[in-house]
Amino acid sequence: MVGVLALQGDVREHARAAEAAGARVISVRRRSELDAVDGLILPGGESTTIDKLTRIFELREPLRERIAAGMPVYGSCAGMILLANDIADPAKDMKGEAQQTLGGLDITVRRNAFGRQVDSFETELNFAQLALPGEPETPVHAVFIRAPWVERVGESVQVLASVELPADEQTGRIVPEVRAVAVRSQHLLATSFHPEVTGERRIHELFIRMIRGEA
Numbered sequence: 484m485v486g487v488l489a490l491q492g493d494v495r496e497h498a499r500a501a502e503a504a505g506a507r508v509i510s511v512r513r514r515s516e517l518d519a520v521d522g523l524i525l526p527g528g529e530s531t532t533i534d535k536l537t538r539i540f541e542l543r544e545p546l547r548e549r550i551a552a553g554m555p556v557y558g559s560c561a562g563m564i565l566l567a568n569d570i571a572d573p574a575k576d577m578k579g580e581a582q583q584t585l586g587g588l589d590i591t592v593r594r595n596a597f598g599r600q601v602d603s604f605e606t607e608l609n610f611a612q613l614a615l616p617g618e619p620e621t622p623v624h625a626v627f628i629r630a631p632w633v634e635r636v637g638e639s640v641q642v643l644a645s646v647e648l649p650a651d652e653q654t655g656r657i658v659p660e661v662r663a664v665a666v667r668s669q670h671l672l673a674t675s676f677h678p679e680v681t682g683e684r685r686i687h688e689l690f691i692r693m694i695r696g697e698a
């Protein structure tokens with residue numbers, strides 16, 4: 484059974500996508516629900532809010548324990564931020580306390596990385612590991628909404644998809660640069676973008692195969 488952490492964010496869209504990909508799905512707001520799932524989706528939303536709510540709902544430590552024990556987790560956008568070990572530019576609350584992550588995935592993310600001028604954008608991405616044997620690879624239509632990118636990947640982390648940023652005088656980028664936007668480390672999968680809003684099912688299918696130990 485697949486859980487969707489249901490504290491804030493696009494829970495329903497992920498539940499629908501996981502169901503369409505063949506999973507039984509429940510919302511997770513309590514410890515007992517977390518205990519019942521074989522894998523968990525951390526939805527997109529607002530990472531600072533989800534961070535606070537995991538503590539209010541007393542889920543932070545149980546989540547960290549399950550992640551450390553090998554539970555498969557897929558985080559999209561804010562969910563990627565929550566899975567990251569480090570945030571390059573963490574938000575601070577009114578008391579000056581920096582937002583925290585659950586961690587587990589050895590990456591550093593930068594929040595809202597694509598900048599104010601490009602709040603949201605869509606693009607086609609080549610994405611590794613999606614095609615089943617004998618099937619052709621076709622690109623993923625990816626929607627980015629105030630998305631993070633991955634600035635550092637640890638040795639254990641595979642990059643599954645990247646975006647090329649063109650040279651741009653305004654940002655001082657004189658040559659095109661490549662940023663990772665989908666990564667995997669063993670049981671942990673994360674994307675900067677939102678496959679749950681486009682009808683794309685293959686990323687949820689990959690995650691379900693990871694839960695079943697088939698990928």
Ligand code: GLN
Nearest residue numbers: 527528529530560561629
């Ligand atoms: N910018 C948001 C954050 O930092 C993520 C946006 C999203 O999940 N679409 O949490």
